[in-house]
Amino acid sequence: MRHRLRSGRRLRPAMALLAALALALTGLTAGATAASATAAGSRAVAQAYPAWAPYTWYAVGARVTHDGIDYECIQAHTSLPGWEPPVVPALWRPISGGSPGPSPSPSPQPGVPGKPGKPTVTATTNSSISLSWAASSGTVTGYRVYEGGTVVATVSGTSAVISNLGACTTHTYTVRAYNSAGESQPSDPVTATTGGCSGGGGKLPGAPYLYLGWGDPPNPVTVMNATGVKHFTMAFILSGGGCTPAWDGYRPLHGGPDAAAISQIKAAGGDVQISFGGWQGNKLGPNCATPEAFAAAVQQVIDAYRPAAVDFDIENIDEFENEVVQDRILRGLKIVKQNNPNVKVIITFGTAVTGPNYWGTRLINQAKAFGVDIDNYTIMTFDFGGGPDMYQSTVQAAEGLKNALKAAWGWSDATAYARMGISGMNGLSDQHELTTVQAWTQIRDWAKSKGLGRLAFWSVNRDRGCPGGGVVSHCSGIAQNDWDFTRVTAGF
Secondary structure: OOOOOOOHHHHHHHHHHHHHHHHHHHHHHHHHHHHHHHHHOOOOOOOOOOOOOOEEOOOOOEEEEEOOEEEEEEOOOOOOOOOOOOOOOOOEEEEEOOOOOOOOOOOOOOOOOOOOOOEEEEEEEEOOOEEEEOOOOOOOOOEEEEEEEEEEEEEEEEEEEEEEOOOOEEEEHHHEEEEEEEEEEOOOOEEOOOOOOOOOOOOOOOEEEEOOOOOOOHHHHHHHHHHHHHEEEEEEEEOOOOOOOOOOEOOOOOHHHHHHHHHHHHHOOOOEEEEEEEEEOOOHHHHHHOOHHHHHHHHHHHHHOOOOOEEEEHHHHHHHHHHHHHHHHHHHHHHHHHHHOOOOOEEEOOEEOOEOOOOHHHHHHHHHOOOOOOEEEEEEEEOOOOOHHHEEEEEEEEHHHHHHHHHHHHOOOOHHHOOOEEEEEEEOOOOEEEEOHHHHHHHHHHHHHHHOOOEEEEHHOHHHHHHOOOOOOOOOOOOOOOHHHHHHHHHH
């Protein structure tokens, strides 16, 4: 049993705990360093700000030095390698050429206005973003809107329109009040994206996974005729050696059973999403040396089948829990999307019941940092210790994903839901979580009510009854009619 039927996924909580402990230790070290620096500062007239460091929590107003330049944090975050202050102006603004000063931020000068309220986005067009905010206390002459360290608007009231922006571009703003005495502390930041994004988001038909590598794979047309489903997610494209794509790593890209099944689906009026990766196997992400090479391998698959979507199932320590490979895949997907604007790009990854863990959150934040137009972020709502009520656990995890997307991209609830997907596991999961047909129907109805963009499950191969059969590849382990979960998914 390959890929999704695996006991190894139970290691994920332990890996997450180790990662959390590592970060905690880093924080303790950073705190000790800061304490030492403070003690040293008491014996000197002035000192430079602490050096910027990765894996460190920075609050708004914190100041650091990097390459001889002082910076002030304008958006609270945990730093990561590649997020050095000059690289991410949405997080840091330069304040000097490296001269010492008070840390973390100077006390407000007498007579300076109070901090404005956090801006809200009131409207967007393809070329403008409109903001409003609560007024500052004290005497106010006007307000300056900043993007990083640059003033992009100066107004006398508590609203502004920033114009002449590019279509489908993302911007982070802060607001400062000013008068003759000086300038206030910055407001909390707000992020917004202009309109005009081509092909971003959009709802996909329900598409359960079909895997021809095990589990007595059914004829897809038989399933289509019995259920009304029109789309399947075909799994998995792996490395056939180096950066060469192959089905499951050994079945040919052309002329094999997978190609035949896709031809049958399309001849019957359906379409496919093609999934790359999975839990195990030799994957393209670690084997393709550059983002360009990864994108070229994906392009071979797109050229062969012209799918409706490509799904990147990023799992395990070789891809999901590997920063270098995560970044390589994301940068490669930016190229894929640019070259194939009409093909939806999906990333699928594991989750905790509360939403994405550190690695999932990093994946989302890095997509934002790199400007990757991911159409859909899908979480796998199984093997996550979901407990007895898989409907409630799935909804809770999905709400956590929504909040992570909003935090990274500045999206509204509606936009975040539209960019989200759920991939469940029918019947018994690897961890013996039970998703019944009734629970899956509830999940589908909730996803429809919120406007989610994708619904899938693992897998059609298992969508057959075998009560008491356990966790196996050819049936669900519970009592059900053949293709019950597929019928529900077809109604998405």
